[in-house]
Amino acid sequence: MPEQTITLDVFRYRPDEDERSTIQSYDVPYYEHWVILDALNWIKDHVDGTLSFRWSCRMGVCGSCGMMINGDPKLTCAAFLKDYFPRAIRVEPLVNFPVERDLVIVMDDFMSKLTSVKPWLIRDDTRPMEEELLQSPSQLAAYKQFSMCINCLLCYAACPELDGDPDFLGPAAIALAHRYNLDSRDQGTAERQDILGAEEGVWGCALVGECTAVCPKNVDPAGAIQQAKVAVTKDWYKRLLLPWGKR
Amino acid sequence: MRKPLVQPYPKDWFLRTRAYRLFMLRELTSVCIAGYLVFMLWWLYQLGKGDTESFRSLLSIAKHPVSIGLHTIALIAAAWHSITWFNLTPLVMPMRIGEDRVPNVVIAIAMGYGPWLAVSGFILWATLR
Amino acid sequence: MSDALQHDIVIVGGGGAGLRAAIALAELDPTLSVAVVSKVYPMRSHTVAAEGGAAAVIKDNDSLDAHCYDTISGSDWLADQDAVELFVREAPKELIQLEHWGCPWNREPDGHVAVRPFGGMNIERTWFAADKTGFHMLHTLFQTLLKYDEVVRYDEWFATKLLVADGRCQGVAAIELRTGQVRCIAAKAVILSTGGAGRIFPFTTNGAIKTGDGMALAYRAGVPLKDMEFVQYHPTGLPGTGILITEAARSEGGVLLNKHGERYLSNYDLGEPLDVHDPKHPQMRSMELGPRDRLSQAFVKEHEKGNTIDSPFGDVVHLDIRHLGEKKIDKLLPFVRELATNYAGIDPVHEPIPVRPVVHYMMGGIHTDINTATPLPGLYAVGECACISINGANRLGSNSLTKLLVFGARAGKAAAQYVGGCGAISVAAIQSQAVDEQVRITALLNKTGGSERIVSLRTDMYHAMESGAGIFRDESSLKRTCETLAEVRGRLRDIQLDDRSNCFNTELIAALELENMIDIANAVAHSALARTESRGSHQRTDFPDRDDANFLKHSMAYQTDGGPPRIEYLDVVITRWPPAERVYGAKPVETAGE
Numbered sequence: 022m023p024e025q026t027i028t029l030d031v032f033r034y035r036p037d038e039d040e041r042s043t044i045q046s047y048d049v050p051y052y053e054h055w056v057i058l059d060a061l062n063w064i065k066d067h068v069d070g071t072l073s074f075r076w077s078c079r080m081g082v083c084g085s086c087g088m089m090i091n092g093d094p095k096l097t098c099a100a101f102l103k104d105y106f107p108r109a110i111r112v113e114p115l116v117n118f119p120v121e122r123d124l125v126i127v128m129d130d131f132m133s134k135l136t137s138v139k140p141w142l143i144r145d146d147t148r149p150m151e152e153e154l155l156q157s158p159s160q161l162a163a164y165k166q167f168s169m170c171i172n173c174l175l176c177y178a179a180c181p182e183l184d185g186d187p188d189f190l191g192p193a194a195i196a197l198a199h200r201y202n203l204d205s206r207d208q209g210t211a212e213r214q215d216i217l218g219a220e221e222g223v224w225g226c227a228l229v230g231e232c233t234a235v236c237p238k239n240v241d242p243a244g245a246i247q248q249a250k251v252a253v254t255k256d257w258y259k260r261l262l263l264p265w266g267k268r
Numbered sequence: 269m270r271k272p273l274v275q276p277y278p279k280d281w282f283l284r285t286r287a288y289r290l291f292m293l294r295e296l297t298s299v300c301i302a303g304y305l306v307f308m309l310w311w312l313y314q315l316g317k318g319d320t321e322s323f324r325s326l327l328s329i330a331k332h333p334v335s336i337g338l339h340t341i342a343l344i345a346a347a348w349h350s351i352t353w354f355n356l357t358p359l360v361m362p363m364r365i366g367e368d369r370v371p372n373v374v375i376a377i378a379m380g381y382g383p384w385l386a387v388s389g390f391i392l393w394a395t396l397r
Numbered sequence: 398m399s400d401a402l403q404h405d406i407v408i409v410g411g412g413g414a415g416l417r418a419a420i421a422l423a424e425l426d427p428t429l430s431v432a433v434v435s436k437v438y439p440m441r442s443h444t445v446a447a448e449g450g451a452a453a454v455i456k457d458n459d460s461l462d463a464h465c466y467d468t469i470s471g472s473d474w475l476a477d478q479d480a481v482e483l484f485v486r487e488a489p490k491e492l493i494q495l496e497h498w499g500c501p502w503n504r505e506p507d508g509h510v511a512v513r514p515f516g517g518m519n520i521e522r523t524w525f526a527a528d529k530t531g532f533h534m535l536h537t538l539f540q541t542l543l544k545y546d547e548v549v550r551y552d553e554w555f556a557t558k559l560l561v562a563d564g565r566c567q568g569v570a571a572i573e574l575r576t577g578q579v580r581c582i583a584a585k586a587v588i589l590s591t592g593g594a595g596r597i598f599p600f601t602t603n604g605a606i607k608t609g610d611g612m613a614l615a616y617r618a619g620v621p622l623k624d625m626e627f628v629q630y631h632p633t634g635l636p637g638t639g640i641l642i643t644e645a646a647r648s649e650g651g652v653l654l655n656k657h658g659e660r661y662l663s664n665y666d667l668g669e670p671l672d673v674h675d676p677k678h679p680q681m682r683s684m685e686l687g688p689r690d691r692l693s694q695a696f697v698k699e700h701e702k703g704n705t706i707d708s709p710f711g712d713v714v715h716l717d718i719r720h721l722g723e724k725k726i727d728k729l730l731p732f733v734r735e736l737a738t739n740y741a742g743i744d745p746v747h748e749p750i751p752v753r754p755v756v757h758y759m760m761g762g763i764h765t766d767i768n769t770a771t772p773l774p775g776l777y778a779v780g781e782c783a784c785i786s787i788n789g790a791n792r793l794g795s796n797s798l799t800k801l802l803v804f805g806a807r808a809g810k811a812a813a814q815y816v817g818g819c820g821a822i823s824v825a826a827i828q829s830q831a832v833d834e835q836v837r838i839t840a841l842l843n844k845t846g847g848s849e850r851i852v853s854l855r856t857d858m859y860h861a862m863e864s865g866a867g868i869f870r871d872e873s874s875l876k877r878t879c880e881t882l883a884e885v886r887g888r889l890r891d892i893q894l895d896d897r898s899n900c901f902n903t904e905l906i907a908a909l910e911l912e913n914m915i916d917i918a919n920a921v922a923h924s925a926l927a928r929t930e931s932r933g934s935h936q937r938t939d940f941p942d943r944d945d946a947n948f949l950k951h952s953m954a955y956q957t958d959g960g961p962p963r964i965e966y967l968d969v970v971i972t973r974w975p976p977a978e979r980v981y982g983a984k985p986v987e988t989a990g991e
Binding site for chain 3: 037084122136207
């Protein structure tokens with residue numbers, strides 16, 4: 022154990038025994054190279070095996086370990102103790118989600134929203150497996166940024182709109198829908214339009230912009246939503262002006 | 269046994285970070301702009317009467333320090349809203365040359381600040397001519 | 398206990414291989430009832446962390462034979478050549494299929510997919526999506542699977558036992574994490590795709606979830622684990638965390654330097670260094686593009702000579718990519734830059750990256766035939782948890798992502814064919830096994846008076862594996878490891894959990910994972926002890942040479958009652974490439990088979 026320690030104030034909720042959440046404080050050894058996830062694992066290993074949280078890759082790509090750190094949504098594998106030391110760190114589950122237990126949130130709602138935007142490549146034709154679909158580097162660049170989403174859900178925790186309208190599709194799901202709409206190989210824009218153009222779709226967004234600010238992978242969901250608003254609007258006018266399906 | 273806990277969203281969320289506060293400020297500018305529009309409508313209504321008495325009283329109200337103060341606030345609010353809007357243009361309308369993104373500042377100037385300055389300059393020229 | 402859940406086919410594991418199998422099944426026959434059981438949401442699976450790329454012959458200058466030769470020579474002739482030929486033949490089709498599903502492969506200016514060179518490959522044939530290939534492949538597969546709403550997903554269910562009746566595998570028992578209930582998931586066929594077991598070592602690129610669960614399940618059901626002694630060390634992991642720095646850093650031109658700034662690989666029969674600005678650099682099958690086993694072994698030798706660099710987290714060498722320039726790094730290796738900046742505190746645009754060899758991949762796994770079938774009827778295995786074997790004694794970088802697809806699809810087809818002809822499920826028999834499983838797990842949960850914490854057992858296992866079964870091993874080190882593991886196995890009985898609750902009890906899962914890991918570690922150590930030769934990643938200092946006369950064979954570890962595993966051997970399939978010397982260093986090789 023090093024001489025210095027740091028305090029983690031951790032959100033606890035055990036549905037088997039608790040009616041409401043509590044905060045439990047743990048003193049944890051302080052190492053400069055430790056991330057908050059290391060500290061949580063140290064607690065689980067050495068002090069309190071009942072503390073539950075999700076994690077896996079510990080390199081910022083699996084998207085499991087998002088939590089509220091002093092009120093800000095962060096990946097705990099990429100948030101270093103040294104950026105908070107010597108003050109205590111408050112660790113809570115992501116907001117805007119029900120809490121299953123401790124730091125584990127219920128993700129069902131996000132999974133159904135993600136599915137609803139049809140995040141897969143839609144083509145009218147079937148193509149032989151010998152043939153690549155050509156795509157130039159600039160066509161790739163047009164959507165690449167929006168394909169980088171790791172589904173860590175930090176953007177959902179940062180979005181105040183979801184508090185007012187829990188049915189709002191939310192940043193990550195819209196960004197992924199937009200990613201496929203922008204893909205030169207995709208022909209499914211029309212199929213995604215109804216869900217994107219609905220009130221719970223892009224219009225649920227008032228452009229707070231925090232989703233983009235907290236995104237650990239620079240996906241820019243706020244940008245995706247605004248671009249989708251423009252696309253949906255253009256499409257609406259086209260439908261209005263060309264009522265014979267010539268879209 | 270499952271018993272998921274629904275956490276209340278912090279009621280003071282809009283005060284919590286600078287970004288949230290700036291967002292609220294931007295949204296609040298709409299109140300000033302709406303107020304100004306009401307004033308404009310009333311102004312048009314008075315002008316529509318066509319008599320000099322109404323016009324005189326309009327002018328005196330407009331020249332009142334309270335009115336000038338409110339107009340100044342509305343102008344600042346409108347300017348602030350415009351600036352945030354221009355800054356967001358690159359988000360809404362990103363542009364690419366080949367694989368590279370056109371820098372945000374270029375888009376903001378080309379699509380927002382540039383035309384804004386041009387139009388303002390023209391109005392200034394037309395009024396002061 | 399609740400009634401059994403019933404499906405035609407259950408896939409355990411939601412990584413690249415499992416998802417590919419699920420899609421294959423959904424496309425093949427939408428009337429089949431297919432389920433995917435995964436202990437994490439599928440997009441968290443560790444396929445997500447693969448970086449460099451996926452190999453398949455697509456360009457005109459390449460040939461199937463060349464890919465076969467690279468794979469077979471890379472495997473130190475321990476790969477089954479019929480499996481390799483099949484793999485190489487089906488690889489391009491599978492990668493194009495993924496392209497049709499939306500994978501954002503990097504492109505040439507003319508719109509065709511781009512390829513990059515990779516270690517041990519004679520020709521550039523590695524498809525890539527910048528340096529997040531695994532991430533893009535996994536998300537493409539997962540999002541494509543969402544299209545098939547008839548595929549049932551059991552996300553965050555942890556499989557604890559294969560249910561076997563009438564000599565057939567007929568389902569799994571699994572804990573639903575959110576309720577803690579053990580459920581019987583009955584199926585006519587089970588496909589295991591649970592990934593590797595890198596977590597049996599302390600220093601690994603593998604995520605927390607890679608605890609060899611599927612391997613352990615099959616092992617306990619009597620299925621042999623094949624070639625477990627072959628553990629791949631990736632030559633370039635970040636010190637401390639073990640986070641992977643992709644081989645693509647070297648295939649784009651990065652070089653390895655010792656503390657004198659020398660390209661030390663030239664001292665290890667890996668060729669001559671070319672200047673980094675020479676248009677021919679990096680040369681195929683040479684220097685930094687040598688195979689992973691040889692590069693990791695070179696590090697140890699260099700360390701013994703005192704040529705490595707001290708760091709707070711063990712000795713390192715330098716991976717230098719500065720000469721690539723910021724633009725190229727940001728375009729082709731942005732994740733390398735992000736990882737090095739965050740976790741090593743250096744910006745590789747301006748400083749060399751400290752790296753050391755790190756446990757990365759299990760060449761061995763559940764024994765299957767070329768159709769992914771295990772010896773237990775109704776049980777299939779695919780992905781890193783399986784050993785078919787195309788990897789032999791050393792896997793070539795970028796073969797494993799392709800392998801997930803080729804054999805994932807194949808497993809789907811094979812299982813579909815099998816369930817068409819197999820008998821009905823003996824629901825009562827397997828349901829009663831699942832009840833026994835619930836009893837076992839409840840007992841573990843409620844046990845009192847134990848004195849061992851998970852962490853102490855895990856730490857002892859780590860130490861045993863790292864000290865005795867690392868890059869270089871010998872009889873005495875392996876014997877010590879085996880003894881320690883047996884002792885740790887015994888102490889498992891004394892384990893004591895803090896957490897007795899049912900809802901999302903991650904401590905319980907960790908205890909079950911630990912049990913799996915200890916069984917796998919045991920199979921690794923005993924297989925290594927029995928192989929008295931050096932081949933590929935298995936280097937015995939007491940038997941430094943390859944011994945084709947006795948060991949051109951796969952090892953097969955069978956679990957025994959309480960004792961050490963029984964090791965048997967199975968001949969390697971040789972088709973057109975008779976065993977020969979592994980030649981690296983840009984010397985000409987004859988790749989065409991006979």
